[in-house]
Amino acid sequence: MALPPPYPSVQQMIAAGIDKASRATGVIEYEHHEIHAGSHYEVVDAVDLAINNVRDIQITTPNTTKWAHFVFSLHCENETEWYLYENVTINTAGTSVTPKNNNRNSTNTSGLTVATIDNTSVANANADTAVAGATEIEHGIVAAKRQSTGAAERTREIILKQNEDYTLRIIATAAGFTSYDLEWYEHTNK
Numbered sequence: 648m649a650l651p652p653p654y655p656s657v658q659q660m661i662a663a664g665i666d667k668a669s670r671a672t673g674v675i676e677y678e679h680h681e682i683h684a685g686s687h688y689e690v691v692d693a694v695d696l697a698i699n700n701v702r703d704i705q706i707t708t709p710n711t712t713k714w715a716h717f718v719f720s721l722h723c724e725n726e727t728e729w730y731l732y733e734n735v736t737i738n739t740a741g742t743s744v745t746p747k748n749n750n751r752n753s754t755n756t757s758g759l760t761v762a763t764i765d766n767t768s769v770a771n772a773n774a775d776t777a778v779a780g781a782t783e784i785e786h787g788i789v790a791a792k793r794q795s796t797g798a799a800e801r802t803r804e805i806i807l808k809q810n811e812d813y814t815l816r817i818i819a820t821a822a823g824f825t826s827y828d829l830e831w832y833e834h835t836n837k
Contacts, residue, residue, distance in 0.1 A: 655678035678716075681832035685753030688746040690761050690832070693826035696727075701772040702765050703814045704829065705741050709758040710810035717831040718804050719815060723789040724823030730816045732781040737812050739764065739775040749830075758833055759807075769818060776814050788820070807831075 682686040694702050708715055721729055741764030746757040766772040773779070784805065807813060817825050 654726055667806075678832060682749045683750060685750040685755040686833050687749040688759070688831055689749060690744050690746050690764070690829045691827070692744075693824055694763075694765070694817070695824050696817070698763075698819055698822045699769075700765065700819050700822075701769055701819045702763060702825070703741065703772055703776045704817075704827070705735075705737055705760075705762045705776055706762065706807070706815070706829075707737070707760040708807050708809050708811050708812040708813070711758060712809065712836045713758055713831055714808040714809060714833040714836055715740040715759055716732065716804040717807050717829070719827065719829045721789060721817065721825060721827050723825045725790055725819070725821035727789045727823070727825055728818040729787055729789065730778070730814075730818075730819050731784060732778045732783040732813060732814050732816065733808065735781045735812045735814045736777040737775075737814075738777060739792065741775070744752050757831075759831070761829075772816065776816075778814070778816070781814075790821075791792045804831075 648775075678687065686777070692702070696702060721727070741762035746759060746761055748755055748757070750774055764772075764775050766775060808825045815829070817827070819825070
């Protein structure tokens with residue numbers, strides 16, 4: 648009876664994610680895998696808001712079981728208050744934004760509809776994107792000392808509910824630039 652070879656075959660190494668040359672295992676985070684699969688998207692932008700102005704980022708999820716696993720970050724020049732609301736009422740659709748696929752070789756497109764709308768006050772924002780009766784998922788204030796910049800991040804993903812309207816509301820408590828990065832992958836629930 649022959650003994651097995653001391654190393655796995657090339658086919659076994661490839662299947663197990665083992666590098667042929669170094670025999671090191673290669674492991675990537677799941678989000679990275681979704682980029683390679685062509686189902687990871689982002690919306691990145693910056694806005695210069697006057698004091699008390701509001702940018703709402705309206706997000707509508709499709710009525711499918713391909714759910715969005717969502718994270719975001721905000722970087723603010725001056726004091727900025729923000730909210731993430733679920734079950735908002737979109738009375739006035741904003742300017743459509745096309746999410747970018749993070750695998751630039753993929754032709755896949757996101758199932759989410761994303762738009763931005765700017766207003767000069769919270770009252771005007773509520774007329775366009777009503778949050779009365781909505782669920783406040785998160786709330787925060789960035790750069791609360793007014794003289795310093797700051798950032799807010801949701802690094803733990805939230806799975807957005809299917810067939811639902813959301814808004815990420817950014818309110819300039821003090822005038823300044825805010826940049827934001829919304830990222831998600833779309834994965835069919837098992």
